[in-house]
Amino acid sequence: MKLLLIHARKFSYKVTEKAIEEPEPLSKDIRESGSYENALVVFTTVEKEDDESIAEQAVNEIKSVVEKIKPSYIILYPYSHLSNKLASPQKALDILEKLHSLLKDIYGETVLRAPFGWYKAFQIECYGHPLSELSKSIEKTRAGEIIRREIEKEYVIITPDGKVYDPREFDYTGYEELKILVEKEVFGRELPGGVNKVNDYCRKFGFEWEPYSDHGHMRYGPHAALMIEAIGQYSWIVARSLGIPVFKILGTNMFDLSKKPVYEHAKLFGDRLYEIESDGRRYVLRYAACHQQFAMLKDWVISYKNLPMGMFELADSYRLEKRGELNICFRMRKFYMPDLHILTRDLKEAISVSKRVQEKIFEEARKVGREYIALYNITRDFYEKYFDEILEFVKREGKPVLAAIIPAGIYYWVLNVEYHIIDNLKRPREIATFQIDVGNGERFGITYVDEYDEKKHPIIIHTAIIGSVERYLYMVLDTAAHMELQGKTPYIPTWLSPIQVRLIPLSKEQIDYTLEIANALINKGFRVDVDDREESLGKKIREAAKEWIPYIVVIGKREVESKTLNVRIRRTNDQVVMTLDDLINRLEEETKGYPRIIQTLPLLVSQRPSFSYHA
Numbered sequence: 001m002k003l004l005l006i007h008a009r010k011f012s013y014k015v016t017e018k019a020i021e022e023p024e025p026l027s028k029d030i031r032e033s034g035s036y037e038n039a040l041v042v043f044t045t046v047e048k049e050d051d052e053s054i055a056e057q058a059v060n061e062i063k064s065v066v067e068k069i070k071p072s073y074i075i076l077y078p079y080s081h082l083s084n085k086l087a088s089p090q091k092a093l094d095i096l097e098k099l100h101s102l103l104k105d106i107y108g109e110t111v112l113r114a115p116f117g118w119y120k121a122f123q124i125e126c127y128g129h130p131l132s133e134l135s136k137s138i139e140k141t142r143a144g145e146i147i148r149r150e151i152e153k154e155y156v157i158i159t160p161d162g163k164v165y166d167p168r169e170f171d172y173t174g175y176e177e178l179k180i181l182v183e184k185e186v187f188g189r190e191l192p193g194g195v196n197k198v199n200d201y202c203r204k205f206g207f208e209w210e211p212y213s214d215h216g217h218m219r220y221g222p223h224a225a226l227m228i229e230a231i232g233q234y235s236w237i238v239a240r241s242l243g244i245p246v247f248k249i250l251g252t253n254m255f256d257l258s259k260k261p262v263y264e265h266a267k268l269f270g271d272r273l274y275e276i277e278s279d280g281r282r283y284v285l286r287y288a289a290c291h292q293q294f295a296m297l298k299d300w301v302i303s304y305k306n307l308p309m310g311m312f313e314l315a316d317s318y319r320l321e322k323r324g325e326l327n328i329c330f331r332m333r334k335f336y337m338p339d340l341h342i343l344t345r346d347l348k349e350a351i352s353v354s355k356r357v358q359e360k361i362f363e364e365a366r367k368v369g370r371e372y373i374a375l376y377n378i379t380r381d382f383y384e385k386y387f388d389e390i391l392e393f394v395k396r397e398g399k400p401v402l403a404a405i406i407p408a409g410i411y412y413w414v415l416n417v418e419y420h421i422i423d424n425l426k427r428p429r430e431i432a433t434f435q436i437d438v439g440n441g442e443r444f445g446i447t448y449v450d451e452y453d454e455k456k457h458p459i460i461i462h463t464a465i466i467g468s469v470e471r472y473l474y475m476v477l478d479t480a481a482h483m484e485l486q487g488k489t490p491y492i493p494t495w496l497s498p499i500q501v502r503l504i505p506l507s508k509e510q511i512d513y514t515l516e517i518a519n520a521l522i523n524k525g526f527r528v529d530v531d532d533r534e535e536s537l538g539k540k541i542r543e544a545a546k547e548w549i550p551y552i553v554v555i556g557k558r559e560v561e562s563k564t565l566n567v568r569i570r571r572t573n574d575q576v577v578m579t580l581d582d583l584i585n586r587l588e589e590e591t592k593g594y595p596r597i598i599q600t601l602p603l604l605v606s607q608r609p610s611f612s613y614h615a
Helices: 053-069 089-110 176-185 197-204 222-240 260-272 290-297 347-368 380-385 387-397 469-485 508-523 537-546 557-562 580-591
Strands: 002-018 033-045 073-078 111-113 118-126 133-137 154-158 207-209 218-220 246-248 254-256 274-278 281-285 309-318 334-344 373-379 401-406 413-422 428-437 459-464 501-505 528-530 551-555 565-569 574-578
Touching: 002 053, 033 053, 053 089, 053 133, 073 089, 089 111, 089 260, 154 176, 154 387, 176 373, 176 401, 176 413, 176 428, 197 207, 197 469, 218 222, 222 246, 222 309, 222 334, 222 469, 254 260, 254 290, 260 290, 290 309, 290 334, 334 347, 334 469, 347 387, 347 413, 347 428, 347 459, 347 469, 373 380, 373 387, 380 387, 380 401, 380 413, 387 401, 428 469, 501 508, 501 537, 508 528, 508 551, 508 557, 508 580, 537 551, 551 557, 551 580, 565 580, 574 580
Parallel strands: 033 073, 073 111, 246 309, 373 401, 501 528, 501 551
Antiparallel strands: 002 033, 002 118, 002 133, 154 401, 207 218, 254 281, 274 281, 309 334, 334 459, 373 413, 413 428, 428 459, 551 565, 565 574
């Protein structure tokens, strides 16, 4: 923050025109004009690194001057010309309002503030004494920083029979995974971990950090790109399966912080936001798809007859995670979020639809072979008024949940449920989520017309049913890690395997028949390649196994003559003889209900360079 303090014998100003698109409204407290004598005029520039804690430091600087010169008035005058590192308009206004409030607590009605966001003509006559012209530059120092206020939470464990326990007194026998979640969330303890097999699996499939970018950004090789695309398309299939109308959209990833709803929503995420500057304006890179979908929905004419309805986007999302928290395929600074928002008429309908979302979240985890442990974040007012409804959610879980009860009015939601797996290092890892949002309908001006022709703000359900694309993949690969820890052969679902069938001809004489088989499988929508290299059969099979290819088919003279296939099945470690129809039927069954993605590599293995991540 930059301050220029002028002790003025006379000072006056008058608003002339708007300086920004949405300036502060004029009122009896924020006056269009003013004229004062013996005034300390505090020309104030709020900078992009400032937060509301800087206001307290500014008060101390201003007090030290006021005590010496004894002005009749203190005039806070927004002034953007003391720095080229300006905060967004809404952020600047919030901090100015905070500074104004703190000064009024000390000096009462003698503290005034000129309107923000307007061009103003002003006249000033400076006294000219040694303290009449002072400049101050205020920066947060390590000693002066105000630590971000911790939200007070009360933790309880709620059981399906309606009992509520202090986490310290609950009997965790039979609930070891819940205990791990409680240890981390309530007591701040986490098991020390070790070597995470998922990291190795990610690199195997071509997920890598991008060294030419900011920390926490990934690049995706051919196998990884296919897996990301497949999960993204599957997330849309899942969204549509809820049985309500869902609209798929696309949007931008940066939003103007001078827009009040954007700023108010964004500041809830604090220091996890990516901010950038362009043409002198501050923008936020979206945390999820909320900004884009809400900006669209406010322009739609919606009837109560349309509700419930959803809006979906596979949104590239950005979170400025701390370096020490970055984890490949799990916690990145840029990732893909299949974000679904469901508009409902009221809280009763939101609760009903959320139960449908909850069931779908369970279903998708179980398809992968996992069960979630839940953390319910609940506002105090919702907990006290709707405990019976919360209990219905818990009963559907079929096991106890950890609940964090927080004060009302801090967030836009009243219920925020996080679904965690316990990974191969016995750590909680959040995957899926849903929230009941009671604030953003009004904040963004989203309305629907009810049966009485009155405009109402909808209650909005936020959900990532399968989690972010990368976190869903983390769950899939962590499931494979559990298999390996149990002494089993790890594998991933056939629909998600980059190559579903590897065909290996024993010699050049079988190439034509092998290509015939490959084309038949490709025509059915399956991903197939042919290892036509002049390498030993053993090496080819080993390299196919490194890629976790579900079906490795060896074709020799006998297979050509008998029109059969010699198939190695990764999932069962069996080697069986099949017909082509047998293999197709098996692939059809294993990929039913999942997207068919065109492969990202040439058909012939000989045409590919060596990918180091396969080693």
